[in-house]
Amino acid sequence: MTFLLKTLRIIKYKLSYRHVRYMSSETFDFNTFVAKNEPMPTYSPGTKERNLLDACVASYECRIRDIPIVIGDEEIRTEGERYQVCPFDHERKVARYYYAPKPVIQKAIDSCLSGRKAWERTPLAKRAEIFLRAADLMSNKYRYDLLATTMLGQGKNIWQAEIDAGAEIIDFLRFDVQFAREITEYKPISPNPEELNSIKYRGCEGFWAAITPFNFTAIGGHLPMAPALMGNVCLWKPSDTALLSNYLVYEIYREAGLPAGVINFVPADGPVFGDTITASPDLAGINFTGSVKTFSHLWKQVGANIETYKSYPRLIGECGGKNMHFVHSSAKIDQVFYGAVQSGFEYGGQKCSALSRMYIPESMWPTVKENLVQFHKQLIVGTPLYGETFMSAVIDEKAFARCMSYLDYARKSPNVSVVAGGRCNDSKGYFIEPTFLETKDPRDKLFQEEIFGPIVTIYVYPDAKYRETAVLASKTSPYALTGALYAEDKSVLDELSEIFEDSAGSFYINDKSTGAVVGQQPFGGSRLSGTNDKAGGPYYLLKFLSPQSIKRRTVPKTTWKHPSMAVNSPGKMEVNKKSFPHVTD
């Protein structure tokens, strides 16, 4: 009976998915293509898209997807199967997967390399068309599956899943196509009529490795796609806790026409994968998003092997943050609460851009505190499958333990008090209550270390000391990812924006620190937050090109002499006897 119901649900969903939106690949002309951001449906109760999404989520009930390693066209399953579970219900398995050991990772490298030339020689416009087709499949046929797998596997609520696995991934694909055209439009000049100059926009010699995090399906899909678009071949190592959605993205690329072996899908133990790719002389680059710890480790491994590579590997790393909201007394107070709740707690604070330290002027603190406590009471924390849930569980046991250790520290520290929240429960899922803490010490570790959970710490400063506090805030953390400044006073905005210039790669004025949109706010940070390559903007793609400059002489030379030399007997080789006295006639 359950089986029958389940099958009926799947059939009903499959019959109803055709909800056709904008198709960018149908009338595609590479030379004129201009991307636009994917419209986001509201999913409010009773809408068509909400009903379709609910049916899609239900169709995954009792299903465990089997996810192989894919090298070329070959599916590989190794011994020792593993499971991805729902973070909000850790008894519920959603995917079964397998780790690639060293020889399998090496096989994936060899497979990539064997197809590299053919893919690089495929015209850019053709490569672009494949990824636009993928964007259309994501926008239409697979929209709800992408959301459902992100909700179930990564614990995002409907809106957070749409931002990521709906709009953002589609935007990445379409805007990258436009950016790829724009950055390859440059042609060198040929002012000498005897020469013709050109540039060949090659990919890199070797293979790229895309190592992706759990927290954004869009980042998972984008990191291998961007090098592939620019003519590279790539190994994609997805995160263990994002496999369900990430494998679907991989399947969509293949359905859209991506040839086998251009991207090989290689789930693996992190260190085994890292050791194998950094030991390969053919490593062309690593496109990484994740923690500082992992990126620094990879960088060291590349450094240790530097003399063994055929080319210097390029390293892109988008890492963590300790993102602040700095509030001045001229700020609009309601904007401060809304921003804090959304940026601090959406997706359980598991966005690299999430608010985690906040500076509030004394005069505002009583009202801000009262409102934060009131809002806190209204937040629904639970299963992301329920439409009114604001926030769900953190991703896994490790994240739960990390958040708990900071909450323990907060309870024990004489400087810290709990404003709201502070509880945790992992009996069903990895639930951490959204928490506001207040500290008396603006250099507290709560103001320096990335927690990556729903914990926001507040420091209350004397209004008149806003300048000194801003200078302190700009230097407190080793990260520089995102930051927001709330103020209405124009001179304060100018002054503080300058103070914060080096402390945030993505800076917001009177808006929260999360929610960058592709093509609108290219994203990334410096200091320990990464190499600031600005995904979602055009310059990102430059990293994946290794252009070849070509000069063609069209009129043969008639002499070897420099113009500065006397013109007697042009073109005839003469030996200068003063320089070579030993030369005799």
Ligand SMILES: NC(=O)c1ccc[n+]([C@@H]2O[C@H](COP(=O)([O-])OP(=O)(O)OC[C@H]3O[C@@H](n4cnc5c(N)ncnc54)[C@H](O)[C@@H]3O)[C@@H](O)[C@H]2O)c1
């Ligand atoms: N700046 C950004 O754009 C951005 C975006 C998303 C996430 N992040 C950051 O990512 C982190 C959260 O993601 P996470 O928990 O998945 O990070 P993580 O570093 O634990 O894992 C990232 C990836 O690296 C792999 N990995 C782990 N050890 C490895 C090793 N030795 N060699 C090779 N690969 C290895 C993991 O399996 C995973 O696929 C946070 O710090 C967050 O701020 C940054």
Ligand SMILES: N[C@@H](CCC=O)C(=O)O
């Ligand atoms: N680009 C996203 C964050 C990505 C990191 O997790 C944002 O702007 O909120």
